[in-house]
Amino acid sequence: MLGGLPNPLFGRDIVSIRDFRRSELETIFQATTKISNMPYKERRQLAEGRLLGLIFYEPSSRTKLSFESAMYSIGGSSIGIADPSTSSVEKGENFTDTVIVVSGYVDVLVIRHSREGAARYAASISEKPVINAGSGAEEHPTQAMLDLYTIHREKGRIDGLTVGIMGDLRYSRTVYSLLYALSKYDTKIRLISPPELRLRSDALLDIRKDSWTQHTSIDEVISELDVLYVTRIQKERFPDPTEYQRVKGSYYVDTSILERGKSELIVLHPLPRVDEIKPEVDRLPQAKYFLQAKLGKDLRAALLALILNPDFE
Amino acid sequence: MLGGLPNPLFGRDIVSIRDFRRSELETIFQATTKISNMPYKERRQLAEGRLLGLIFYEPSSRTKLSFESAMYSIGGSSIGIADPSTSSVEKGENFTDTVIVVSGYVDVLVIRHSREGAARYAASISEKPVINAGSGAEEHPTQAMLDLYTIHREKGRIDGLTVGIMGDLRYSRTVYSLLYALSKYDTKIRLISPPELRLRSDALLDIRKDSWTQHTSIDEVISELDVLYVTRIQKERFPDPTEYQRVKGSYYVDTSILERGKSELIVLHPLPRVDEIKPEVDRLPQAKYFLQAKLGKDLRAALLALILNPDFE
Amino acid sequence: MLGGLPNPLFGRDIVSIRDFRRSELETIFQATTKISNMPYKERRQLAEGRLLGLIFYEPSSRTKLSFESAMYSIGGSSIGIADPSTSSVEKGENFTDTVIVVSGYVDVLVIRHSREGAARYAASISEKPVINAGSGAEEHPTQAMLDLYTIHREKGRIDGLTVGIMGDLRYSRTVYSLLYALSKYDTKIRLISPPELRLRSDALLDIRKDSWTQHTSIDEVISELDVLYVTRIQKERFPDPTEYQRVKGSYYVDTSILERGKSELIVLHPLPRVDEIKPEVDRLPQAKYFLQAKLGKDLRAALLALILNPDFE
Numbered sequence: 039m040l041g042g043l044p045n046p047l048f049g050r051d052i053v054s055i056r057d058f059r060r061s062e063l064e065t066i067f068q069a070t071t072k073i074s075n076m077p078y079k080e081r082r083q084l085a086e087g088r089l090l091g092l093i094f095y096e097p098s099s100r101t102k103l104s105f106e107s108a109m110y111s112i113g114g115s116s117i118g119i120a121d122p123s124t125s126s127v128e129k130g131e132n133f134t135d136t137v138i139v140v141s142g143y144v145d146v147l148v149i150r151h152s153r154e155g156a157a158r159y160a161a162s163i164s165e166k167p168v169i170n171a172g173s174g175a176e177e178h179p180t181q182a183m184l185d186l187y188t189i190h191r192e193k194g195r196i197d198g199l200t201v202g203i204m205g206d207l208r209y210s211r212t213v214y215s216l217l218y219a220l221s222k223y224d225t226k227i228r229l230i231s232p233p234e235l236r237l238r239s240d241a242l243l244d245i246r247k248d249s250w251t252q253h254t255s256i257d258e259v260i261s262e263l264d265v266l267y268v269t270r271i272q273k274e275r276f277p278d279p280t281e282y283q284r285v286k287g288s289y290y291v292d293t294s295i296l297e298r299g300k301s302e303l304i305v306l307h308p309l310p311r312v313d314e315i316k317p318e319v320d321r322l323p324q325a326k327y328f329l330q331a332k333l334g335k336d337l338r339a340a341l342l343a344l345i346l347n348p349d350f351e
Numbered sequence: 352m353l354g355g356l357p358n359p360l361f362g363r364d365i366v367s368i369r370d371f372r373r374s375e376l377e378t379i380f381q382a383t384t385k386i387s388n389m390p391y392k393e394r395r396q397l398a399e400g401r402l403l404g405l406i407f408y409e410p411s412s413r414t415k416l417s418f419e420s421a422m423y424s425i426g427g428s429s430i431g432i433a434d435p436s437t438s439s440v441e442k443g444e445n446f447t448d449t450v451i452v453v454s455g456y457v458d459v460l461v462i463r464h465s466r467e468g469a470a471r472y473a474a475s476i477s478e479k480p481v482i483n484a485g486s487g488a489e490e491h492p493t494q495a496m497l498d499l500y501t502i503h504r505e506k507g508r509i510d511g512l513t514v515g516i517m518g519d520l521r522y523s524r525t526v527y528s529l530l531y532a533l534s535k536y537d538t539k540i541r542l543i544s545p546p547e548l549r550l551r552s553d554a555l556l557d558i559r560k561d562s563w564t565q566h567t568s569i570d571e572v573i574s575e576l577d578v579l580y581v582t583r584i585q586k587e588r589f590p591d592p593t594e595y596q597r598v599k600g601s602y603y604v605d606t607s608i609l610e611r612g613k614s615e616l617i618v619l620h621p622l623p624r625v626d627e628i629k630p631e632v633d634r635l636p637q638a639k640y641f642l643q644a645k646l647g648k649d650l651r652a653a654l655l656a657l658i659l660n661p662d663f664e
Numbered sequence: 665m666l667g668g669l670p671n672p673l674f675g676r677d678i679v680s681i682r683d684f685r686r687s688e689l690e691t692i693f694q695a696t697t698k699i700s701n702m703p704y705k706e707r708r709q710l711a712e713g714r715l716l717g718l719i720f721y722e723p724s725s726r727t728k729l730s731f732e733s734a735m736y737s738i739g740g741s742s743i744g745i746a747d748p749s750t751s752s753v754e755k756g757e758n759f760t761d762t763v764i765v766v767s768g769y770v771d772v773l774v775i776r777h778s779r780e781g782a783a784r785y786a787a788s789i790s791e792k793p794v795i796n797a798g799s800g801a802e803e804h805p806t807q808a809m810l811d812l813y814t815i816h817r818e819k820g821r822i823d824g825l826t827v828g829i830m831g832d833l834r835y836s837r838t839v840y841s842l843l844y845a846l847s848k849y850d851t852k853i854r855l856i857s858p859p860e861l862r863l864r865s866d867a868l869l870d871i872r873k874d875s876w877t878q879h880t881s882i883d884e885v886i887s888e889l890d891v892l893y894v895t896r897i898q899k900e901r902f903p904d905p906t907e908y909q910r911v912k913g914s915y916y917v918d919t920s921i922l923e924r925g926k927s928e929l930i931v932l933h934p935l936p937r938v939d940e941i942k943p944e945v946d947r948l949p950q951a952k953y954f955l956q957a958k959l960g961k962d963l964r965a966a967l968l969a970l971i972l973n974p975d976f977e
Contacts, residue, residue, distance in 0.1 A: 400704060400708055402736055404729070404733075430729050430732040430742075432725040432729065445936050448936055449726070449936070451957075452729075452935060452954065452957045452958075453729060455957060455958035456729055456730065456958075456961050457733060
């Protein structure tokens with residue numbers, strides 16, 4: 039603790055990536071690198087005896103496992119409610135009471151909910167810090183922190199990079215959080231999607247006008263990219279199945295596309311994927327999406343350690 | 352340990368509140384207060400390395416989380432089966448074997464089952480202590496202990512109090528357990544419900560005749576109450592939906608009702624609630640239901656510590 | 665560690681019982697006995713801070729609890745995905761990525777999957793050891809190790825015994841694993857089943873021709889058996905319900921059948937049972953199936969300790 043001040047994340051809610059300054063993101067990145075290199079015994083003292091509560095109203099095995107393994111790696115444990123089957127009405131009626139009651143049992147809450155604003159609301163009534171693990175089509179801030187950290191770790195910097203984001207830009211909450219995060223840096227953004235899955239215009243308001251361009255084909259931009267971030271195109275967004283097949287067949291990454299890119303290009307994906315990155319890519323040096331998933335454990339461990347310990351940083 | 356005798360809860364099953372003497376309930380209350388004030392490191396030694404097994408044949412996120420957080424807070428951990436979807440027939444066929452097998456893996460079992468008598472039966476075949484977390488419409492003893500402890504903590508005593516119990520008295524298992532618990536004390540009980548949801552007569556047999564009266568409106572008794580215990584009225588109990596709407600609209604608590612009560616009146620509820628306590632009540636000093644839920648963690652931690660440690664009390 | 669060599673199970677995948685030599689099985693049995701007698705504090709250091717990941721695509725409460733309690737008993741913890749509802753197509757699409765991602769979070773994986781070969785495939789792509797907890801109708805190697813260990817513990821040896829296996833020999837994966845395990849010893853095997861549920865012929869190829877005989881009635885062999893292994897006959901295997909009733913009524917164990925057997929005969933069953941062992945048998949000295957289930961915790965704890973620690977044996 040420098041001069042007795044707690045770290046800037048201590049006791050904080052993580053609702054939106056927009057709530058964090060660049061310097062705070064960098065505190066998280068440094069803490070992640072530190073925790074990755076920490077001797078195991080020391081690491082397991084950071085949350086010894088502390089309890090994480092997971093309230094998941096939407097299914098998400100991997101995000102849940104990522105938080106659980108992160109919490110365990112710093113000496114704590116997790117308990118949770120996972121109830122994707124409950125109807126919206128029931129959710130609405132009980133959500134407030136559930137958050138208040140569970141926040142009385144644990145030290146920090148992680149919440150995923152299908153309604154926009156749910157995490158913000160939960161943070162306002164919870165007596166313990168709340169981490170948003172996805173609310174509506176809105177935000178998934180720890181995924182964005184992880185995306186940025188992976189870029190930072192693999193490229194050595196974020197400023198000055200050209201980042202392509204391809205796929206479903208309209209309904210993917212990881213994309214919104216990533217864009218907000220990138221807007222804190224000096225990056226060029228290339229948005230690649232079919233017209234019907236373009237970014238919602240409200241998200242563009244937060245990004246400097248001269249920093250982004252929109253495209254319908256990856257061919258237009260592949261040669262200038264340093265980072266290519268791919269997201270899944272979900273079948274259920276398309277009323278017409280033939281339209282889905284057409285789009286799916288145009289927005290994917292394979293070896294031949296990567297051959298037209300820079301040799302140091304890195305490919306990221308929030309996972310799970312369906313067809314949009316071909317398995318042949320998995321063994322290429324560009325493929326960083328499995329590393330990205332793996333880094334999620336340490337990034338979330340660092341975040342939890344910062345939130346729970348005033349003097350960790 | 353006084354004179355080498357184990358505490359009176361050591362190794363005990365917790366099937367019905369009727370199995371416990373007043374002095375034993377008071378041992379639990381004292382242990383709860385002690386555990387609440389215990390330094391964290393000392394507290395986490397009470398069940399270090401011990402394992403709790405949860406067998407839940409009915410859904411109950413909150414009771415489950417309460418036991419899990421309680422067990423973790425004294426240094427142990429929990430594993431469990433939650434299978435509300437299994438049909439009754441399957442349950443019948445496997446319940447015996449499941450209890451025997453799981454009791455071989457853990458140090459103490461917590462069981463919730465839709466059939467009356469299921470917990471008593473489980474206790475008879477388990478090689479480890481069994482805690483009933485609700486069986487049929489019958490009993491939920493740890494909830495009753497918690498209700499009593501909350502009253503004791505907030506009012507400083509239980510003897511001499513007038514306790515109103517309002518809502519579905521017929522089908523709510525928490526009500527039966529609470530009545531049995533209160534019958535061990537010198538209290539006046541005011542039962543407030545629509546005629547179709549009156550207490551089953553067999554429950555009344557256990558309560559001293561001169562200690563209770565039945566009412567159809569809270570207006571008749573609100574001015575004399577020290578405690579108002581509210582339960583949920585469940586839609587599915589009413590064949591006629593208009594009848595449900597009428598009942599629902601008559602058995603609830605709001606600010607104007609509380610203004611007619613004593614200023615020190617406390618309002619309890621086992622949660623989850625639907626409409627029977629208006630959100631405006633949450634901020635009033637009378638509202639103790641969230642505190643009650645929170646105390647559930649320490650009460651269950653104390654109970655587990657007593658059951659597992661002969662020399663804790 | 666003898667001469668610096670790690671134990672023969674260290675870092676190993678447990679996919680098929682066929683991958684293990686007799687001497688390796690005996691290493692596991694010795695480790696199980698050792699771990700059963702180990703002081704609790706010492707035992708809890710074997711996997712301190714280590715994490716087990718459970719990926720269950722088929723429901724199996726008991727196997728899951730057995731692994732969780734085993735891992736906890738040696739000081740570690742477990743996290744998991746249990747998703748029996750996911751359709752086969754979804755599973756196929758995501759299984760690879762799920763295994764890679766989860767193996768990045770944990771120290772060892774336990775996988776149950778409805779498809780044959782799934783565990784072998786998972787082991788080939790996982791960066792951490794994989795334990796097969798059942799794949800297709802194929803194998804369930806830790807159950808077979810447990811079956812053998814129970815026989816070894818109760819009879820003092822495996823060589824020279826006559827083992828009857830009765831029930832559904834065609835679709836029960838525990839039977840295949842047990843047969844492969846027994847084929848490493850000098851045993852006589854008596855297979856008792858209705859003609860339609862006879863062993864698949866490919867399994868017989870692995871067993872020495874002179875070591876087994878097939879029967880349709882237990883009466884033909886009961887007097888010579890040292891061990892009787894009973895499995896469940898599943899209703900869904902029979903297109904005709906009356907045929908199921910007939911078979912069910914002919915392949916069961918009760919007191920009168922056991923009276924015709926050796927007095928030291930032991931009865932095993934992988935559980936859960938339906939009707940094939942009558943409850944009256946539970947109290948007889950021959951009944952070892954609950955002991956068998958209980959030993960599963962220590963056997964799996966020993967296996968995990970061997971896989972995770974080079975110098976444990």
